[in-house]
Ligand SMILES: Nc1ncnc2c1ncn2[C@@H]1O[C@H](COP(=O)(O)OP(=O)(O)OP(=O)(O)O)[C@@H](O)[C@H]1O
């Protein structure tokens with residue numbers, strides 16, 4: 001079984017390895033910052049000097065206020081030293097803004113491209129159109145796409161642009177989604193199944209589909225994507241807020257320390273100027289991390305976009321860094337999702353033709369991929385029922401709760417009910433109607449399931465009573481390479497659980513083939529949700545990937561809910577991330593980006609604080625050098641700096657340059673290789689803690705050597 005892939009309309013599953021993602025036009029060299037980017041972001045950095053913008057960043061706001069004070073003092077009592085300090089304090093603020101502006105600038109170009117996609121489309125809206133009826137009585141109107149409202153129906157034909165987000169309710173078409181995904185291979189979008197979602201701005205390449213619009217104008221996926229890559233809707237994440245509060249508290253403590261220093265210094269006859277006090281404060285407060293914090297967050301979101309994942313909340317990206325359980329649905333996520341009817345297996349005493357006949361009748365109005373493939377397979381057995389056989393009938397649509405579908409209708413003058421569906425559901429239905437269950441019915445279903453296939457039992461009820469006729473064998477194929485990637489997840493400490501609506505035997509077979517750690521079968525949407533709550537109650541941070549409407553509640557509950565872009569709009573609305581490649585193992589990369597974000601933030605915080613401690617040694621001896629009673633401080637001048645003024649100026653210049661030097665690291669992120677949290681912590685404390693302590697000694701000394709030649713200092 002499972003070795004021959006059906007025609008794969010879905011883009012080929014990205015192979016693990018270095019070539020992954022290389023085909024994306026959008027992917028830029030990871031994290032590289034070109035000097036040109038710094039230049040183009042410069043005007044934005046200056047614009048951000050507005051106090052209303054600056055107050056959002058308490059640390060840098062204090063630096064800005066300090067810059068104003070030193071500038072005033074330089075105007076009142078001009079000196080080379082005062083002007084030098086003022087200038088570099090302003091530069092410090094501008095450099096911080098530059099980091100943020102560069103991070104945002106990367107999204108801007110992308111937003112421009114997306115905006116062009118959104119350009120005005122004319123929609124062909126259908127008036128009066130009833131789902132489930134032959135669409136004879138509707139007419140077409142041409143309206144601007146911006147007039148479309150949820151529940152409108154539009155028709156899109158080959159060559160046309162899908163005017164808004166929605167759900168295909170009729171037809172199958174191949175769609176070019178490259179405008180959104182950057183992926184040029186066309187994908188199939190079809191009514192009924194879990195591949196029904198279409199996105200406004202994409203192009204229909206073949207055939208004709210009817211789409212039910214699901215989004216309001218201005219709130220489409222494309223709109224959300226634009227505001228996301230532009231960073232306009234970015235909100236601080238919980239961790240970022242907490243860190244901001246910590247940094248602000250440190251700043252307040254240092255302000256108090258510096259303010260109380262003046263009377264003490266005055267007492268010793270070493271009263272300090274405003275310029276020196278501000279300089280001392282700025283070297284002490286955590287300016288490095290304060291300047292880079294927001295850029296780190298924006299760059300994290302951006303790194304996900306590079307991987308074709310649209311994260312709708314920064315909180316989800318952070319949570320991804322700590323995820324330890326991943327739940328996935330089976331059909332469409334672990335398997336390709338176009339389950340096709342492969343054969344009819346009748347019970348003893350029933351002919352294959354009778355079974356095929358009943359199965360086709362039960363599927364005529366079933367628009368799911370399963371239903372349509374049954375109709376097609378029966379046709380290959382020479383059975384050709386048409387809509388005419390179904391005029392007086394009522395179609396019973398499939399639902400994830402009943403796990404059945406079918407039809408009630410009059411057939412050759414007689415009433416008849418046919419049901420097809422999951423074995424448990426159909427046997428229960430038949431038993432309730434007094435059927436005697438054929439001994440081989442269960443056996444047939446089990447043997448199909450044990451091979452990884454999905455059995456659909458078919459039963460009829462008519463004047464002669466209720467009988468189970470046999471099974472339809474649905475085949476579905478596990479996406480290649482998936483077992484290996486689940487093993488990678490395991491190495492990262494993430495447990496994978498498959499939650500499927502399918503029966504336990506099929507689930508077991510697919511679970512074994514895909515290499516998941518655990519599985520839950522016959523799960524209703526409520527049970528999928530309950531399973532997530534259970535995991536969360538057990539202290540786990542849970543990610544969920546899914547594509548179906550039956551996954552939506554679980555996707556909404558999960559800490560990280562990744563909807564497949566191929567999925568239904570219900571799934572995409574519910575999740576907090578959308579994977580444009582519809583690749584369930586994308587979670588590996590999402591987790592990496594999340595971890596990288598947390599590590600980068602931690603590393604730069606460590607660096608920043610250690611740095612400030614070291615700078616203290618440069619500036620304090622300079623302030624009190626030669627003051628009677630403070631001779632002991634002279635010993636702290638281990639660097640042998642030229643003079644008090646050059647020492648203070650060097651510290652401020654170094655403080656500003658460090659920000660620029662670290663912008664590339666903040667944007668690229670600290671390298672992440674899977675290892676234990678403990679080892680990571682040790683490594684980062686080593687590199688960024690010790691590095692942070694040592695760097696200022698070298699840097700400040702070097703700057704001091706240079707600026708002692710500045711005349712007048
Ligand atoms: N069109 C259909 N008509 C009748 N029964 C169906 C149809 N489609 C699926 N079923 C049955 O209902 C079961 C549950 O379907 P459901 O969509 O909830 O889960 P699933 O798609 O099999 O799994 P997953 O939740 O992993 O995507 C299927 O396993 C199958 O036995």
Ligand SMILES: [K+]
Nearest residue numbers: 282283285287
């Ligand atoms: K500082």
Ligand SMILES: [Mg+2]
Nearest residue numbers: 194329331548
């Ligand atoms: Mg599904």
